[in-house]
Amino acid sequence: MQSSLAVAPNRAESTLDSERVFDLRTSTVRELNQKLHSLSEDTNEKFWRVENPRGRHAIAVGLDLPISVTINGHVGYYCAGMNKRADVTVQGNAGVGVAENIVSGRVHVRGDVSQSAGATGIGGNLIIDGNASARCGISMKGVNILVKGSVGHMSAFMAQAGTLTVLGDAGEALGDSIYEARLYVRGSVASLGADCMEKEMRDEHKAQLFKELESAGIAGEVDVSSFRRYGSARQLYHFHIDNISSY
Amino acid sequence: MNEHFRIPRTVPRKSATFDDASIAEIRRAAATGIYDIRGAGAKRRVPNFDDLLFLGASISRYPLEGYREKCGTEVVLGTRFAKKPIELKIPVTIAGMSFGSLSGPAKEALGRGASAVGTSTTTGDGGMTPEERGHSDILVYQYLPSRYGMNPDDLRKADAIEVVIGQGAKPGGGGMLLGQKISPRVAQMRTLPEGIDQRSACRHPDWTGPDDLEIKIEELREITDWQKPIYVKVGASRPYYDTALAVKSGADVVVVDGMQGGTAATQEVFIEHVGIPTLAAIRQSVRALQELGQHRKVQLIVSGGIRSGADVAKALALGADAVAIGTAALIAIGDNDPALEAEYQKLGTTAGAYDDWHEGRDPAGITTQEPELMQRLDPVRAGQQLANYLSVLTMETQIIARACGKSHIHNLEPEDLVALTVESAAMAGVPLAGTDWIPGVEGR
Numbered sequence: 248m249q250s251s252l253a254v255a256p257n258r259a260e261s262t263l264d265s266e267r268v269f270d271l272r273t274s275t276v277r278e279l280n281q282k283l284h285s286l287s288e289d290t291n292e293k294f295w296r297v298e299n300p301r302g303r304h305a306i307a308v309g310l311d312l313p314i315s316v317t318i319n320g321h322v323g324y325y326c327a328g329m330n331k332r333a334d335v336t337v338q339g340n341a342g343v344g345v346a347e348n349i350v351s352g353r354v355h356v357r358g359d360v361s362q363s364a365g366a367t368g369i370g371g372n373l374i375i376d377g378n379a380s381a382r383c384g385i386s387m388k389g390v391n392i393l394v395k396g397s398v399g400h401m402s403a404f405m406a407q408a409g410t411l412t413v414l415g416d417a418g419e420a421l422g423d424s425i426y427e428a429r430l431y432v433r434g435s436v437a438s439l440g441a442d443c444m445e446k447e448m449r450d451e452h453k454a455q456l457f458k459e460l461e462s463a464g465i466a467g468e469v470d471v472s473s474f475r476r477y478g479s480a481r482q483l484y485h486f487h488i489d490n491i492s493s494y
Numbered sequence: 495m496n497e498h499f500r501i502p503r504t505v506p507r508k509s510a511t512f513d514d515a516s517i518a519e520i521r522r523a524a525a526t527g528i529y530d531i532r533g534a535g536a537k538r539r540v541p542n543f544d545d546l547l548f549l550g551a552s553i554s555r556y557p558l559e560g561y562r563e564k565c566g567t568e569v570v571l572g573t574r575f576a577k578k579p580i581e582l583k584i585p586v587t588i589a590g591m592s593f594g595s596l597s598g599p600a601k602e603a604l605g606r607g608a609s610a611v612g613t614s615t616t617t618g619d620g621g622m623t624p625e626e627r628g629h630s631d632i633l634v635y636q637y638l639p640s641r642y643g644m645n646p647d648d649l650r651k652a653d654a655i656e657v658v659i660g661q662g663a664k665p666g667g668g669g670m671l672l673g674q675k676i677s678p679r680v681a682q683m684r685t686l687p688e689g690i691d692q693r694s695a696c697r698h699p700d701w702t703g704p705d706d707l708e709i710k711i712e713e714l715r716e717i718t719d720w721q722k723p724i725y726v727k728v729g730a731s732r733p734y735y736d737t738a739l740a741v742k743s744g745a746d747v748v749v750v751d752g753m754q755g756g757t758a759a760t761q762e763v764f765i766e767h768v769g770i771p772t773l774a775a776i777r778q779s780v781r782a783l784q785e786l787g788q789h790r791k792v793q794l795i796v797s798g799g800i801r802s803g804a805d806v807a808k809a810l811a812l813g814a815d816a817v818a819i820g821t822a823a824l825i826a827i828g829d830n831d832p833a834l835e836a837e838y839q840k841l842g843t844t845a846g847a848y849d850d851w852h853e854g855r856d857p858a859g860i861t862t863q864e865p866e867l868m869q870r871l872d873p874v875r876a877g878q879q880l881a882n883y884l885s886v887l888t889m890e891t892q893i894i895a896r897a898c899g900k901s902h903i904h905n906l907e908p909e910d911l912v913a914l915t916v917e918s919a920a921m922a923g924v925p926l927a928g929t930d931w932i933p934g935v936e937g938r
Contacts, residue, residue, distance in 0.1 A: 280716045304709045309646050309717030325700070325713040329646040343709075344700035348644055363700040367641040369685070385699040386641060388685040405695060407685045427687060484690040485673060488527045 267292050272299040276306055286312055302342065307335050310352070327354045330371065346373045349390050353462075362399070365392045368409065374463045381418070384411040387428055393463045403430050404440065412459045414469065422477050430477040431456050433469070444480040452476050519762075530762040531670070533851030533861065534821060535663050535754040535798065540771040542754070543805040545918030546911050547927060550897045558896040565892040566902035569816045571793045572654060572723020572746040575715070579746075580632055580654055580723055582816065583612030584888040585903055586806060589751070589797050589820035590636045590656065590727070592618025594671050594680040595758030595851065596824075598625055600860040602873035603827045605629030607880025611888070616656060616818075618758075619669035619694060621683045622648040629873075634725065637714065640669055640694035642684040646717055654747075655714055656725040657707070659736070662755030662798040665729030665769045669694035670759040674854040677863040704739040711744045725749050730775035730798065731768070737782035741792050748783075749818065750775050752798030756821040758861065759852030772798035772809075774921040777908075780813030789813065790904075803890020810891070811906035812922060819887075826883035827876035828858045 269279050279297065286292060290312065297318040300306055304323035307316050310333035318326070321339035331350040340358035349368040356364075359377035366382070368390025375383075378396035382404055389408045397415030404420070406428035416434035423440020429452070430443075439445075453471045460466040483490055508514065522530065551557035558565060572579035588608045593601050595618060606629050608615045614632035621643015627633055635652030637644065649655065660666060671680070671692040681688040701710045711724055726740040727749035740748045752772025757765065776796055783789040796809045797818035809817050821829075830838075832845040837857035841850065851861035859871035895903045898910045912927040913919035919926040920933035 276716065277720075281719060284719055305713040305716040308713055311646065324706070324709045328713050329649070329717055331646060343706070347700050348641060348646075350645055366700040367644065369645065382699065386695065388641075404699075426685075426690075484687065486528075486691050486693070 265292075266294040266296055268296045268298060270298045271301065271303060271306075276303050279306065280308060283307060283310055283312075283314070283316070286314065288312065290314070300339070304342070307333070310335070313352075321358070330354055340377070345375075346371075346390075349373060359396070364394075365390050368392070370409075372462055378415065384409070384428070387411065391459055391462070393459055395463075395465075397434065400437070401440070403428055403443075406430070410455065410459055412456065412474075422479075424483065425477075425479045427479060429455070431459070431474045432477065433474045436475075436477070439477065442480050442483040443477055446476045446478045448472075448474065448476045531672075531759055531852055532762055532765070532849040533756065533758055533760075534765075534849040535756045536766050536769075536771075537849075538766055540753065541773050541915065541918045541921055542771060542799060543773060543808045545773070545914045546808050546922055546924065547914065548804075548807070548811075548894055548898060548910050549912060551899050555899045557899050558901060560893065560896055563896065564901060565895050566904075567888055567892060569793070569904075571725075571795075571816065574746045574788075574792055575720065575744065576654075576723040576746050577719075577721045578653075578723075580614060582614060582632070584884060585810060585816040585891065586800075586884055586887050587613050587634075587795065587816055587818045588615040588823050589755070589818040590616035590618045590634070590658065590661075591820055591824075592620035592669070592671075592758065593623045593626060594618070594620035594675060594684070594863070595861060597859055597862050597868040597871065598623065599868055599871040599873045599876070600824075600827060601626045602629045603871065603876035603880060604823060605633075606873060606877025607823075607827070607884060608632070610877065610881035611884045613884065614653065617652075619671075620680065621645075622651065623683075627651055629877075636727075638669065638694070639696060639698045640684075641699070642686075642694075649714070649722075650718055652722060654723040654725060655718070656727050656749065657711065657714070657745075658727045660729035660731075660751075661727065661757060662729045662751030662753050662769055662772070663757035664760045664764045665731040666696060667760060667764055667768075668696035670757075670852070672759060672852050672854075675852070675863045680863060704743050707739075707743040715744075723747055725795070727751065729753075729755075730770050730772065733770075733775040734778040734782045737779040737794075738786060741783065741786050741788050745792060747793045747795060748779065749795040749797065750779050751818075752796070754799030755797050756824075771921070772796060772800075773918060776809060776812040776814060777921070777923045783813075790815065803887045803892075804894060806887055806891045807894040807903070807906055808911065810903055811910050812908055815904065822883070823880055824860055826880045827860065828871060828879070829856070829860050831858055834858060 295316045300320040302323045306326045308328040311331040313332045315334045317336045319338045323342040325344045327335040327346045329348045332352045335354045337356045341356045341360040343361045344363045346354040347366045349371045351371040353372045355374045362380045364379045364383045365373040367386045369388040373392045375394045379394045379398045381399035383398040383402040385404045387406045387409045391410045393412040400418035403422045405424045407426040410429045412431045417436045419437045420440035422443030456471045569582045609631040615630045616634040632653045634654045636656045638658045673689045723746040725747040726745040728736040730752045753769040793815040795816045796814040800817045834857045854862045856862040859867045911924040
């Protein structure tokens with residue numbers, strides 16, 4: 248298959264480096280990922296644009312360089328999976344498991360996302376401008392997720408570490424079986440899951456939340472006092488027969 | 495009446511239904527209000543490899559010379575899609591067991607032993623340790639529902655990736671590691687608070703069903719640039735369908751683990767009553783592969799209760815490409831050693847029966863995170879013991895293969911086998927010994 252790799256000069260946002268363009272209408276996801284994986288640590292090809300993603304899966308997965316990738320359109324499952332250091336922006340919606348197991352760097356989705364966004368992520372930032380479906384932040388292990396819209400049911404299920412910030416509402420069973428992750432929700436919470444409870448919003452939490460809002464570029468627009476904090480009641484850390492009705 | 499006459503009395507008779515073990519369990523449950531948890535696999539007797547016999551050579555088939563003619567044992571795994579398939583020198587691999595459930599020295603011993611004879615080891619539900627990677631020439635990295643310790647760097651350091659759907663001891667169950675074993679290092683690797691009871695998820699967090707699995711495998715291949723073989727491991731329950739779906743999802747290798755396969759910690763009721771025996775699973779998996787034209791192209795690894803070269807040879811004759819051992823490997827490095835009987839007695843058990851691996855008090859230093867217990871295990875000596883045992887398994891497999899006239903262990907076939915019981919004949923799809931009857935096969 249013919250590669251569509253081409254230089255697109257004179258773009259305003261690419262003042263230091265030329266932006267590289269990859270068209271998935273004429274190239275494969277394999278070619279795209281292989282190219283991004285093969286870049287050297289000191290590459291000057293730092294800005295990439297992907298056109299015509301057309302819902303394809305596994306776009307820009309396993310990146311491990313401080314490069315910027317903008318995807319113009321909707322993506323399928325696992326976009327930016329296991330991302331490390333890279334800055335990936337999706338100018339559209341994302342399918343299941345966007346930025347799953349993200350290690351570091353930043354993934355920004357301009358639209359809505361499907362289930363399991365940021366699942367098991369161990370670091371970095373995931374920012375979703377729209378809504379997230381069920382199980383957002385499931386088993387998260389340190390990632391910081393910020394959703395400007397609402398999140399679906401079972402979000403932050405078994406969440407171990409990191410933060411989930413929701414400017415809208417949260418669905419049923421938020422934070423079920425949560426460990427030490429922190430959840431900040433501005434809107435309503437349909438219900439809390441097992442062992443998840445509302446907690447006091449102290450100054451340290453307001454400072455942390457401010458930082459999360461800052462990293463999403465909305466620190467001045469949203470008041471940290473309008474959020475409520477949820478976390479683990481730590482009652483189910485050791486299995487006890489008296490808690491059987493919680494399961 | 496004769497004063498010496500006595501009415502005959504019946505002897506005390508215990509119930510076959512309410513036997514000693516059943517009564518003890520009822521009493522334990524009544525006292526505690528909680529189910530029993532233990533390690534290891536099913537202990538009940540189920541149809542197994544002992545129910546099969548090889549026919550050996552006869553007038554129609556001639557044997558190979560035991561000490562003179564070559565009988566190959568090498569196995570290549572991952573030839574379907576992976577750019578770098580794994581080449582094993584022997585058909586026996588080490589099954590997935592986590593750092594956390596096992597001590598660091600135990601994992602090191604497994605790596606040393608396996609590497610010495612040219613085979614692989616496998617991580618478990620706790621991530622990859624540098625020691626394990628360092629001592630294992632060929633390391634399979636498990637991709638589990640919990641994703642504890644999962645990261646792309648270790649994924650790329652692995653020689654293969656095993657997507658774990660389930661295991662034989664508990665098809666449908668998640669991992670379990672109780673607080674006694676969540677040491678600071680284990681907690682850090684799993685991003686958990688120290689000392690809590692860890693009960694892992696039983697389903698993957700970002701996919702459900704075979705269509706999703708296909709996309710998940712595609713993602714893992716993309717992250718690793720299609721270099722690594724990708725295994726799919728299932729607990730034996732519906733092996734025909736699970737094998738077919740694993741193939742459909744793009745697996746290079748299918749691992750089927752029977753109910754005798756061990757676990758670090760699971761409810762007794764789960765271990766003994768969910769899943770099917772290893773013997774019952776193999777032909778079903780092989781049939782799925784054959785119908786899809788993928789037998790020997792997608793490799794099949796079978797595990798659960800493998801003890802001897804005879805077991806290995808029987809699994810291969812039924813169509814497996816390799817086997818994996820877990821419990822037997824632990825025994826080889828010192829688990830349940832009679833020399834520790836006095837200490838087992840203190841724990842209320844006896845050598846050969848010790849299965850409270852979840853309590854972390856293993857006197858052999860294998861299933862523990864206690865520093866003073868762990869240091870009892872010399873990983874160099876234990877690794878040599880494992881290497882010896884793996885060599886014996888391989889030689890025993892060759893002895894049987896040569897007796898059947900095979901120049902490679904993969905040339906063993908179902909026609910080399912007969913069964914001792916109707917049940918095993920039906921499960922293995924081989925004739926009842928002395929007959930040409932295969933129960934369940936039309937016209938036989």
